[in-house]
Amino acid sequence: RLAFTLEGGYNLQVDSCALRATFDVLLDNPETVDPLGQSSARKPGGFEEHIERIKQIHHIA
Incomplete structure (x- = not known):
């Protein structure tokens, strides 16, 4: 399953392009x-x- 949050508000042209x-x-x-x-x-x-700082703190390569 996938869930998406698309920006565009009520602008249907922007929403359709984002989708x-x-x-x-x-x-x-x-x-x-x-x-x-x-x-x-x-x-x-x-x-x-x-x-990079978060990676250092959590020891992530």
């Missing part, structure tokens, strides 16, 4: 296209450092 992209990835479809284009929102960063 399609989700299944494209699951089906390993190389033809995945994002008709909405790149987001203009600032991309979050700095997660790599947090992940």
